[in-house]
Amino acid sequence: MVTTLRTQGPARPAETFPTLNPATSEVIATFGIFGEDDVAAAVERAHRAASWWADLSWKERRTRLLAWKSYLTRYIGRLAELVHTETGKPLADAELEILLAIVHIDWAARNARKVLGPRRVRSGLVAINQAATLEYQPLGVVGVIGPWNYPVFTPMGSIAYALAAGNAVVFKPSELTPAVADWLVQSFAEVVPEQPVLQLITGDGRTGEFLARSAVSKIAFTGSAATAKKVMAACAENLTPIVAECGGKDALIVAADADLDAAADAAAWGALSNAGQTCVGVERVYVADGVYHSFLEKLIDRMSQVRPGDDREADYGPMTLPGQVDVVERHIADALARGGRAVVGGLASIRKPFVGPVILTEVPEESRAVTEETFGPTVTVAPVADLDEGVRLANASRYGLGSAVFARNKKAGMAAARSLRSGMTAVNSVISFAGVPSLPFGGSGDSGFGRIHGADGLREFARPKSITRQRMKPMVNLTSFSRTDQDMRKLLTLATMLHGRRYK
Ligand code: TXE
Numbered sequence: 001m002v003t004t005l006r007t008q009g010p011a012r013p014a015e016t017f018p019t020l021n022p023a024t025s026e027v028i029a030t031f032g033i034f035g036e037d038d039v040a041a042a043v044e045r046a047h048r049a050a051s052w053w054a055d056l057s058w059k060e061r062r063t064r065l066l067a068w069k070s071y072l073t074r075y076i077g078r079l080a081e082l083v084h085t086e087t088g089k090p091l092a093d094a095e096l097e098i099l100l101a102i103v104h105i106d107w108a109a110r111n112a113r114k115v116l117g118p119r120r121v122r123s124g125l126v127a128i129n130q131a132a133t134l135e136y137q138p139l140g141v142v143g144v145i146g147p148w149n150y151p152v153f154t155p156m157g158s159i160a161y162a163l164a165a166g167n168a169v170v171f172k173p174s175e176l177t178p179a180v181a182d183w184l185v186q187s188f189a190e191v192v193p194e195q196p197v198l199q200l201i202t203g204d205g206r207t208g209e210f211l212a213r214s215a216v217s218k219i220a221f222t223g224s225a226a227t228a229k230k231v232m233a234a235c236a237e238n239l240t241p242i243v244a245e246c247g248g249k250d251a252l253i254v255a256a257d258a259d260l261d262a263a264a265d266a267a268a269w270g271a272l273s274n275a276g277q278t279c280v281g282v283e284r285v286y287v288a289d290g291v292y293h294s295f296l297e298k299l300i301d302r303m304s305q306v307r308p309g310d311d312r313e314a315d316y317g318p319m320t321l322p323g324q325v326d327v328v329e330r331h332i333a334d335a336l337a338r339g340g341r342a343v344v345g346g347l348a349s350i351r352k353p354f355v356g357p358v359i360l361t362e363v364p365e366e367s368r369a370v371t372e373e374t375f376g377p378t379v380t381v382a383p384v385a386d387l388d389e390g391v392r393l394a395n396a397s398r399y400g401l402g403s404a405v406f407a408r409n410k411k412a413g414m415a416a417a418r419s420l421r422s423g424m425t426a427v428n429s430v431i432s433f434a435g436v437p438s439l440p441f442g443g444s445g446d447s448g449f450g451r452i453h454g455a456d457g458l459r460e461f462a463r464p465k466s467i468t469r470q471r472m473k474p475m476v477n478l479t480s481f482s483r484t485d486q487d488m489r490k491l492l493t494l495a496t497m498l499h500g501r502r503y504k
Pocket residue numbers: 145146147148149172173174175203204205206207208209210212222223224225227228230231245246247248278279280321324373374375
């Protein structure tokens with residue numbers, strides 16, 4: 001048992017909390033709870049660090065971020081071990097998560113200047129005498145409120161992009177994974193020792209709320225829709241903008257011509273990996289009638305072979321958030337009470353803190369297991385007439401985060417992908433969009449709004465700045481009291497020529 005009292009930040013924390021190994025309940029470390037003044041002090045320090053960081057050149061920031069990426073890559077073993085201990089997920093899954101985060105730091109660092117740097121834009125005929133420049137400036141200090149399910153990958157979607165855009169970051173990780181966050185922040189300080197450009201504040205929801213009410217320029221939140229609403233309410237006080245990455249109820253649709261082995265394999269992994277605690281995990285599967293039974297057989301076969309545990313051979317770990325087990329149990333019980341059938345596992349799969357794989361069929365669409373985020377290793381499978389009906393049922397959700405389609409016909413697969421009302425869709429795979437750093441990631445409805453990753457993710461943490469510079473005197477000075485009626489007539493003639501043509 002390792003017990004460390006982290007006193008970084010609040011000099012004498014009034015309260016502390018332990019972080020536990022969810023598989024064994026062993027205490028890993030103890031952290032201080034940041035109070036309102038501690039949070040305000042961290043944000044103030046961050047503003048000073050932000051000025052320094054923003055004054056560096058694009059190249060200087062890029063070099064430092066790439067140095068951080070390289071550090072994480074070299075010490076991936078140590079960080080993965082910590083992720084494994086604090087979340088319970090298998091070591092290889094922890095490594096995969098960190099690798100994905102590394103890919104995002106790399107992309108954000110290398111693309112920040114191209115996406116955000118100054119560029120000339122066309123000024124148009126009316127303003128032809130003006131040189132027009134667009135650039136994206138840093139916001140200042142970004143407060144990142146993180147989750148526990150992917151404690152490296154998920155917050156990094158905000159942290160790396162906010163830093164690359166020239167902001168300082170104050171990071172409030174989930175109270176379940178402060179040790180991983182502490183490691184990340186310390187590793188950044190190793191490569192950027194000059195200023196506290198990335199700071200850690202620890203604590204529970206109260207500390208998060210202090211951050212939302214503080215002098216930050218933006219909040220990047222990942223967590224539940226219910227908490228996102230509270231964060232927005234707190235941010236409303238100072239009109240602080242927010243990007244919200246909330247949960248999902250992702251559907252996977254299987255077309256009649258799909259490769260059923262590939263679809264079943266992907267559905268099993270999408271539903272069960274990380275014990276189903278993935279915002280873009282597969283929670284619902286809709287299968288074309290004609291192949292429903294063969295698909296189900298293959299899925300049953302695959303999911304029956306998967307086993308949770310905390311040994312090195314286990315396929316996935318325990319539920320990280322203890323209360324989540326009760327949610328999973330309620331969803332299974334509700335589905336069964338409404339006439340659903342468990343064809344793999346069932347209520348007996350729940351052996352706290354572990355939950356074995358569960359497949360539910362014949363579950364009415366209004367059941368909790370279909371409408372609410374389960375965030376566990378369970379999946380509902382239902383037959384549909386065709387891709388269109390699959391899309392309709394998939395879209396009948398208040399969430400809209402990710403989705404997947406399996407179809408051999410490329411045109412049909414792409415058409416279904418476009419009709420799915422989710423921020424991201426994978427065709428013939430699952431979750432692959434998360435590993436493509438140039439693709440924005442985010443949802444709509446109860447899944448939140450705004451985007452991390454990609455060019456949109458960089459712009460999310462920047463403020464557009466438009467500049468016009470007069471290059472020569474205008475032929476007609478429109479913004480002067482010396483403007484004459486004749487000038488206006490000339491302008492209207494020009495406008496009629498340019499814009500007045502009838503369109504049929
Ligand atoms: O989330 P919370 P929890 C979903 C998933 C899960 C549920 C609850 O369904 O079962 O959310 O998980 C901080 N002001 N997801 O309890 O409460 C909190 O300290 C400011 C999906 O972990 O949303 C933590 O750092 N901050 C999700 C963060 O918010 C507050 C990943 C998330 O906590 C706060 C995680 C407040 N009032 C859970 N209250 C995904 N998108 O992947 C809490 N926090």
